[in-house]
Amino acid sequence: MSITAITMPKWGLTMTEGKVVQWLKPQGASFTNGEELLEIETTKITNVLEADANGTLARIVAPEGTTLPIGALLAVVAPETTPAAEIDAFVADFVVPEPAEEPPAEAEAAGPRTVDIGGRTLRYLERGSGVPVLLLHGFGADLNSWMFTQPALAEGCRTIALELPGHGGSTKDVGAGNLNALADAVEAALAGLGIEQMHLVGHSMGGAVAAAVAIRKPERAATLTLIASAGLGPEINATFIEGFVRASRRKDAEAVLRLLVRDPGLVSRTMVEDVLRNKRIDGATQALETVAHAWFPGGQQTVDLVAAVDALTTPVQVIWGRDDRIIPMTHASALATRLPVIIVEQAGHLPHMEKAGAVNDLIRRFVKA
């Protein structure tokens, strides 16, 4: 039996350090693969680190409240019978790996890239190799929506987090901004990237776009995972949509972003600042207005894909946070007799971020099946 380290993970492109918020297992406790070990706060959002194997938490090295760089030693995993001196030696010998000082050109290449879609460009981040998995974010979001999902899926899959027109670093020319316009853009990007068949994962508005891509050419979609998806019922929180489009200052943006999650404490200053940075780009707010008007005029969804999703031969799973305040969970329960529906407890509209481990498992299992 060997002694192993639990170290500070790297979640997302910009994370350099994390803060130990709370240990969910006490020192000396044993745990099984997938169990929650501790909560870590990044500048964006707080997430839970899960065990990736069975073991015993022989020594907690990082006390609650400490901020440590990526790779720093958090705890030692060792069999119960390990002498304390051996653990002491392991802690003493542990060396935090230096963050790779990549030359700027390579660092840029490893970051997001763009794909041309007939004179406009869409930005995307690619990670891993294998079967393609396309990740489509929701209204107002960007590829950072998948900061916890993409690293988990990239082990064994070629993951592509694509930014829809009007969002993130993609073109602000959204055309009509409606379902067809966004689905056309995604299809053009897929052609540009040479992807013919893939697993589709979409969140909220991106869920409806993912569904449309599958409906247009069912043979192309291996599976379809819909997370708190639009297009499955008429209601949507108009306060959020309108507030998000209007917000140009931190306070206003923070108030609407808090609607997205069950625990408002999850919304960090960096998350708010990143949203505002996207929205400040020339044309971004107008693009969001066009999209919002096409999809959700007067707080009602115009897109209805229930029948078409129902008729799909592609395997579909539906994931929803029980406490979703943007699109009600009842949209999922209405489908439960016909499709596999998983309700995630203790989560709002962002279950893939709020309960990343559980949702990652659901997607992984579905993609592998």
Next chain:
Amino acid sequence: MAQKTIRQALHEALAQEMRRDPRVVIMGEDVSGGAGTPGGRDAAGGVLGVTKGLIAEFGEERVIDTPITESAIMGAAAGAAATGLRPVAELMFSDFLGVCFDQIYNQAAKFRYMFGGKARTPLVIRTMIGAGRSAAAQHSQSPYGIFTSVPGLKVVVPSNAYDAKGLLIQAIRDDDPVIFCEHKLMYDLKTKVPDEAYTIPFGEASIVRDGDDVTIVALARMVHYASEAAEKLAREGIDCEIIDPRTTSPLDQDTILDSVARTGRLVVVDEATPRCSMAADIAALVAENAFAALKAPIRRVTAPHTPVPFAPVLEKLYIPNADRISAAVRDVHGYAR
């Protein structure tokens, strides 16, 4: 996203706005830079190279080298703004405000008010501030407090390249006169800056660092010293929140007051002299509106009430630094009634 210097960010803002709006013109001493030298026009691109390349793209109709007379530059720019252009005029050193203050203080700043709201003066004045280059008493001052005291002027004091670009574009699109202060030691500072045009609203402070123990409000170059101090203090167990107001007029009072309501302690860091200054103004704001929250006296870390010394040793003493900020923070943190 590419890392860009403040110099590049300002250049990009000017070029993008000049492409977008033909009414945007720039004018000032040597804004093309190099006329009469072997290199010819555009050899220098202004004293610090910010405007290099603009005359090649936009021509001398829109990139106007002026005689060395600040009163004429500011007068012409104020008139051009009042009659339909959107000039970006350069007051090379803010220390020269004395020779053109009538045009700024008693003319441009008053037009909107005196013409019953019917006149618009979309004028930007770019100007250099700051000590640290041994440029002596007449080329090293930070008089943004003087500009801030004038109703009718908006005043921008950026601390990094991202803010500099977004705030300069906002300044150019704004319909009121804006004084845009650039610290002369910060042009080479880099941060990530989008290629696209974007705006940052005036009166929205940036929270540079979160903390619950002490609020530090710092301006321009002082933001970086405050960050350096906060790093050290964090290791001592003192968590500082750093607020960069970004614009001193309008001033984001809410962000400052909200923070002090939480921390109960305030240190203001200002490179300018202390009397009738931004440091005094912010201290008064908090004393007046957050008195009940205060757990310790407010501390100001500023230059002394003297001209900026030429001697490098004295100049170094003159400018607030991380050690002085740390000392002030420890002082308010350890204060007991």
